[in-house]
Amino acid sequence: MQPRIPRPTVIAAITVTMTLVTMAGLLAPGFWAELFGRGDPARLALAGTLVGAVFALYGRMLWASLMRRSRPWHAAGLAVVTAGCWLLPALLRGDGGWGSALIAPAGLFAVVLPVRAATAVTTAATLLAPAYGLALGQPTPTVLYAAVAIPLTAFSGFVTVWFFHVVQELAEARAEMARSAVGEERLRFARDLHDVLGHSLQAVALRAEVAERFLDRDPGRVRKELAEIQTMARDAVRDVREVVRGHRRTSLRTELDGMSAVLRAAGIRCERPEVGAGLPAHVHEPLGWVARESATNVLRHSSATWCLITVWADDAQVWLEIVNDGAGRRAHGAGSGLSGLAERIAAARGEFLAGPVGDGTFRVAAAVPRGEP
Known part of the structure; x- marks a missing residue:
């Protein structure tokens, strides 16, 4: 059984939810360390505020891009998301595991920005992330992971939105093909009906005129013409049925x-x-x-x-x-x-x-x- 394709809004909601869950996985080590390691309410409140703002803005911009509702202010929103993610390891220094926050905004680079601008921003982030991480005292594996993951995340975000739009366009093309098929079938039926009935009715009318001319002079000819009219009428009925079935040859x-x-x-x-x-x-x-x-x-x-x-x-x-x-x-x-x-x-x-x-x-x-x- 072929599965039914959900509506675009449903697919977009699932995509946004899965993306935010992935981001939560990147930021979970930092939250875990703040909650059970340091236990500082002020630091925890700061982390929660920044992460909540990033999540809300990120989800809204991704949804708008999926639904083709991008706006000029989204570039500024991307700057805010990037600043929030890159501020987390600076404001909450230590071994709290906030190094992965540098990767989080990369998923929007190629979604919000044009291709050339997204390529430049991704390249700059890839080069700056190791120096920034080392300056904050992050472990070398974390720094190297961020440098590799930023371009991959940017490409993954672009492919996700691109696939969504391709699926949506294919669904629209499929619906348009169905409408075109219905239109073509209507045209075929109208054309065949015109050709069949036009010829048959004209022939019947002609035979009737011939019969009328010989009505008083040649009854035998009239009977012959009437028999031809009956045959033509039956043939016309058969032809119309075949046209309706689409099997006329x-x-x-x-x-x-x-x-x-x-x-x-x-x-x-x-x-x-x-x-x-x-x-x-x-x-x-x-x-x-x-x-x-x-x-x-x-x-x-x-x-x-x-x-x-x-x-x-x-x-x-x-x-x-x-x-x-x-x-x-x-x-x-x-x-x-x-x-x-x-x-x-x-x-x-x-x-x-x-x-x-x-x-x-x-x-x-x-x-x-x-x-x-």
């Missing part, structure tokens, strides 16, 4: 057969082209959608008298070209399905062209690579 050969039959029934001269048996399977669907939408546009947006369909292939691509003579007698602008076709062919890494040629004809051409995209 289009065949170029089937679409070209249907296109030529519908156009001929509308009185438009159109011969069904030969489609080679060796065409790759992946080219049928995008080119089949081109044939379907082109038939819809010829019937709905033009008054063409002929339509020429050509399919050919070379070593690199499979081409489908549909030309009709209705560009000069168009009823109104082309349908919005052409933009959907361009998207489909682009998704198949193909080429798509559509527009008037200049001699009164309108040309739609699409090419899909023979190899798998």
Whole structure:
């Protein structure tokens, strides 16, 4: 089972708490010596005041950095935290174990300051800490430990905040990808529904008009057209169900057969082209959608008298070209399905062209690579 990622505020609270616990571990030897060694209430009160102020300011600035709420005064706050930590071993001299206090503020160097400034401050602290510790009479191991731990602590603080921000950005990117996936699915559904119903309803309307023309003259033709209308309506219902399920598959050969039959029934001269048996399977669907939408546009947006369909292939691509003579007698602008076709062919890494040629004809051409995209 995949664990649920907590909210950013929860992760930030855990990070701040763990950092302060780590700082408490650095300062615990000094407190232990003051509490059970010297037993001086004044020294203990001074230590508690300084440590409490450092903890409060440190936690607030770390939280603000994690939540991307850094302010200009945070640099001054870092100076206060550093001064408080470095004053502890000076004010409470002796073998109390306050040498580790020099390390504590380093975790904020690269968090509060820009990279160059943080590098300079970390370098200066690393060089000054041994001299400062020796001047206060601290043991040599403590001094060497501080010199090594300061740059490591600074780097650790930077990495902690950086990882937090990376996780937050990944979570936001994941949410955005989910929203984009939903949007893309809506667009796919709208495009498929337009292509399916636009073609089917136009064909049904055409068959109904043919049946109406032969109503008094040829009852047999009317019965044939009504049977075709019933078949088209059932096919449209099936296609809509497949669109909803996302499983619709289009065949170029089937679409070209249907296109030529519908156009001929509308009185438009159109011969069904030969489609080679060796065409790759992946080219049928995008080119089949081109044939379907082109038939819809010829019937709905033009008054063409002929339509020429050509399919050919070379070593690199499979081409489908549909030309009709209705560009000069168009009823109104082309349908919005052409933009959907361009998207489909682009998704198949193909080429798509559509527009008037200049001699009164309108040309739609699409090419899909023979190899798998």
